[in-house]
Amino acid sequence: METRTGEGLILTHSLLLGERLYLFARLRFLAAGGILVGAFFAAYVVGIQGLDLFALSAAAVFLAAYNVGVFLAVRPFRAPGGEKPAEVRLFFIAHLSIGLDYLVLTYAIWLVGGGQSPFLAFYLLHAILAAVLLSRRAAFAHAATGYLLLTGLVLGEWSGVIPQHRPVGAVSGGGDFGFRVALTVLFVYGLLTAVTTALTTGIVKLLRGSERGLREASERLERLADIRRSFLHVVLHDVRSPVGTVVAMLEGLGNGIDGELTPAQKTRIARAEQRLGGLLDLLRGLRVLADLETEGLESMMAPVDLLATIRATVEDHVDAAEQRGQTLKVELPASLPTVHGIDRLLREALANYLTNAIKYTDQGGTVVVRARESGATVRIEVSDNGPGIAPDEIDHLFQEFARAGKSGSRRNRPTGIGLGLSIVRRIAEAHNGRAGVESQLGKGSTFFIELRLLAPSPAG
Amino acid sequence: MRDGKHLILCVDDDADLLDLLRMQLEKGGYAVESAFSAEEGLAKFKQYAPDLLIVDLMMEEIDAGTNLVKELKLAGNKAPVLLLSSMGDQLNLSTGYRELGLDAVFQKPVNAEALLRTIKAKLAK
Numbered sequence: 172m173e174t175r176t177g178e179g180l181i182l183t184h185s186l187l188l189g190e191r192l193y194l195f196a197r198l199r200f201l202a203a204g205g206i207l208v209g210a211f212f213a214a215y216v217v218g219i220q221g222l223d224l225f226a227l228s229a230a231a232v233f234l235a236a237y238n239v240g241v242f243l244a245v246r247p248f249r250a251p252g253g254e255k256p257a258e259v260r261l262f263f264i265a266h267l268s269i270g271l272d273y274l275v276l277t278y279a280i281w282l283v284g285g286g287q288s289p290f291l292a293f294y295l296l297h298a299i300l301a302a303v304l305l306s307r308r309a310a311f312a313h314a315a316t317g318y319l320l321l322t323g324l325v326l327g328e329w330s331g332v333i334p335q336h337r338p339v340g341a342v343s344g345g346g347d348f349g350f351r352v353a354l355t356v357l358f359v360y361g362l363l364t365a366v367t368t369a370l371t372t373g374i375v376k377l378l379r380g381s382e383r384g385l386r387e388a389s390e391r392l393e394r395l396a397d398i399r400r401s402f403l404h405v406v407l408h409d410v411r412s413p414v415g416t417v418v419a420m421l422e423g424l425g426n427g428i429d430g431e432l433t434p435a436q437k438t439r440i441a442r443a444e445q446r447l448g449g450l451l452d453l454l455r456g457l458r459v460l461a462d463l464e465t466e467g468l469e470s471m472m473a474p475v476d477l478l479a480t481i482r483a484t485v486e487d488h489v490d491a492a493e494q495r496g497q498t499l500k501v502e503l504p505a506s507l508p509t510v511h512g513i514d515r516l517l518r519e520a521l522a523n524y525l526t527n528a529i530k531y532t533d534q535g536g537t538v539v540v541r542a543r544e545s546g547a548t549v550r551i552e553v554s555d556n557g558p559g560i561a562p563d564e565i566d567h568l569f570q571e572f573a574r575a576g577k578s579g580s581r582r583n584r585p586t587g588i589g590l591g592l593s594i595v596r597r598i599a600e601a602h603n604g605r606a607g608v609e610s611q612l613g614k615g616s617t618f619f620i621e622l623r624l625l626a627p628s629p630a631g
Numbered sequence: 632m633r634d635g636k637h638l639i640l641c642v643d644d645d646a647d648l649l650d651l652l653r654m655q656l657e658k659g660g661y662a663v664e665s666a667f668s669a670e671e672g673l674a675k676f677k678q679y680a681p682d683l684l685i686v687d688l689m690m691e692e693i694d695a696g697t698n699l700v701k702e703l704k705l706a707g708n709k710a711p712v713l714l715l716s717s718m719g720d721q722l723n724l725s726t727g728y729r730e731l732g733l734d735a736v737f738q739k740p741v742n743a744e745a746l747l748r749t750i751k752a753k754l755a756k
Contacts, residue, residue, distance in 0.1 A: 419741060428655065
């Protein structure tokens with residue numbers, strides 16, 4: 172049973188278990204010495220009569236003897252980050268030593284007054300020890316075991332099954348509250364208070380130490396994440412620059428900047444541009460992801476003139492729509508409230524919708540960009556009369572690496588992974604808004620992003 | 632103006648891109664001067680008084696492009712300035728565009744037709 176330390180019994184941090192067991196093993200030596208010294212002190216100095224010194228010494232020796240084993244076994248695990256602890260073995264040691272402690276405790280208490288002994292309070296100390304070392308369930312199990320032993324002791328003595336030891340002067344009751352009883356009570360509770368305090372403060376120190384370790388580790392990770400972010404920015408810039416230049420050179424070449432090309436050469440260049448375009452899209456997506464991870468994104472937000480942003484972004488897509496013979500229409504109100512955000516990211520989100528609408532809508536289709544204020548939000552939407560999206564696909568659409576495809580005609584299906592819509596969703600979320608789509612198969616789709624307005628300020 | 636054509640000064644540390652810009656702009660009917668660095672850009676600006684400038688945001692030194700724009704302003708520039716920006720540039724740089732008095736920002740790779748359209752519109756004013 173005890174060795175089957177399943178998840179229920181396992182502590183959150185097995186490294187700490189080693190530290191604690193080591194601390195307790197050292198305390199246990201003190202306890203064994205304490206029993207021995209205390210017994211002889213009580214008998215010969217205080218003058219307690221009727222103490223079974225031989226039995227008490229035997230208990231102390233037994234305690235010390237098994238503690239040597241515990242001490243040696245947990246010593247390698249006394250420092251966190253030292254040897255990797257064998258969890259199961261440490262838990263076995265914890266359970267076994269606590270169980271043995273209860274046995275020795277019950278035996279010793281029986282010798283010093285049983286059900287009337289002031290030492291009964293040591294059961295509480297052991298309950299604390301188990302609670303610190305083990306899981307909640309295991310601690311309750313051990314406390315119950317201890318209580319069972321106590322019950323056996325008390326009821327056994329009461330019924331006469333177990334003989335009573337009542338060393339005179341150690342035990343209260345019997346009416347006469349003598350000097351020796353007073354001294355014993357003071358001694359026992361003084362000791363108990365000191366041990367409990369030493370123990371709990373020791374544990375707290377260990378916990379604080381590990382907390383500090385965790386904090387340092389998290390600071391280290393934070394620094395690494397910073398380095399990673401800057402690295403990503405540098406890499407993205409350094410990759411993008413040459414790719415961008417190559418795309419521009421190919422475009423120039425295709426436009427006959429260095430002389431007319433044959434149709435085959437033009438086709439080849441167009442295909443090269445298309446492939447590089449996919450790469451640029453991916454780099455662009457990664458850049459937005461890197462931006463979204465920027466520390467203190469909120470503090471970089473500024474008032475955004477949405478109408479200007481929408482018009483400029485649509486302008487960037489006029490050529491692409493024209494090339495596919497599509498109508499790109501804008502239906503905007505005369506004015507829109509100013510939202511608080513990052514202009515570049517909002518452009519990115521809208522550009523994503525527009526690129527998709529143009530890509531997935533058949534030649535000659537229509538794409539309409541609308542924006543309107545509704546309640547506390549501004550809604551920007553991009554509608555198309557493309558193939559639409561099946562209801563079961565809508566749910567996955569805004570997740571990473573999803574892409575609508577099944578319902579689109581096969582030859583129109585673009586290549587590449589679908590980082591796009593998940594980026595729109597993240598941008599919307601970064602702005603405290605949401606992104607979504609309404610679609611009907613065969614009729615078209617409306618992708619929207621809703622941005623929350625700030626509470627109206629006096630300025631506007 | 633040079634030989635009856637509008638003069639455009641292009642500042643970019645990417646020689647290939649500069650070369651390409653020159654060809655495309657010349658094909659579009661403009662006269663072109665090129666500069667490889669912010670310092671050279673400023674010098675050529677003073678020397679030729681171009682009708683329009685195209686400046687790369689991120690040259691070898693960080694902020695070289697934005698600093699050049701500021702210096703141009705101090706030098707009394709009235710000509711429109713178009714900025715080329717590359718992906719991977721820091722996010723917060725995008726917020727200062729308007730304060731810099733820039734006329735347009737193009738993301739690389741720049742579409743030649745869109746660029747020529749914007750230039751035509753800016754120079755017609």
